[in-house]
Amino acid sequence: MSSEDYLKDISEIKNLMNKSSRFISLSGLSGILAGVYALIGATVAYWLVINQSYGKLLLDGWVFKTCLVILALVALLSVATAIFLTTRKAKKNSEKVWDNSSKRLILNFxxxxxxxxxxILIILGQQKYGQTGALMLIFYGLALVNASKYSIGDIRYLGFIQLVLGLICAWFPGYGFWLWVLGFGIMHIIYGTIMYYKYDKK
Structure with missing residues (x-):
């Protein structure tokens, strides 16, 4: 066996091991759409605050409750889109959607x-609202970093970015809304686009 064949065999074995231990069918397009949903939700929430509350978020009013509903809808749409597109990609690549690697990925996420x-719900119940945006970014970043070892390693970098943005948001809570938009909206679109061209469009 030549050295070239030997290296090729090692590379194939390594790829098989990676496929068996990592869920690699995550869709880059789902990341793009999650960012779009976040931007749309943020735009609607911003419009409500500016036009209905004279630029101030009334924490005990219907505007605040509506913003929470919008946030929940953004999360729900993002999850549903990720499940649909990831399932479609896995089937297209003849890969299992629900196996040990995907179970580990979901659990660690x-x-x-x-x-x-x-x-966050606990501190909202205690009427401590100032750090909500920072905590969302930080815990989401931790979830991405924690899950990255069971999926495409690149998602850890998105996780690190979310962590940094969360810490900046904690330091400058007055910019929480815009940092949330940057983290969940713009960064998702950038990350999803990179992943789409790197892994999906081959």
């Missing part, structure tokens, strides 16, 4: 996310 969600 939702633990920090659910923990953060519960904590």
């Amino acid at each position: 939702i633990i920090p996310l659910i923990t953060g969600g519960i904590y």
Whole structure:
């Protein structure tokens, strides 16, 4: 066996091991759409605040409650889109959607996310609103970094960016809305576009 064949065999074995331990069918397009949903939701929320509350978010009014509903809808649409597009991509590549690697990915993603969600609900119940945007970015970043070892490694970089934005947001809470838009909107679109051309469009 020549050295070239030997290296080729090693490369194939490595690829098989990566496929068996990582869920690699995540769709870049789902990241783009998640960013678009976030921008649309942020635009609607901003319009409500500016036009209905004279530029101030009334924390006990219907505007604030409507903004929370918009946030929930953005999250729901993002998750539904990710499931649909990822399932379609996996079937197209003749890969299993629900196996040990995808189970590990989801578990490692939702633990920090659910923990953060519960904590945010607790502090909202205590009427501590100032750090909500920062906490969303930080816990989401932790979820991405934690899940990256069971999927495409590139998502860890999106996680690091979200963490940095979250910390900046904690330091400058007055810019929380715009940092949230940057993290969940613009960065998702940039990340999704890179992933689409790197992994999806081959």
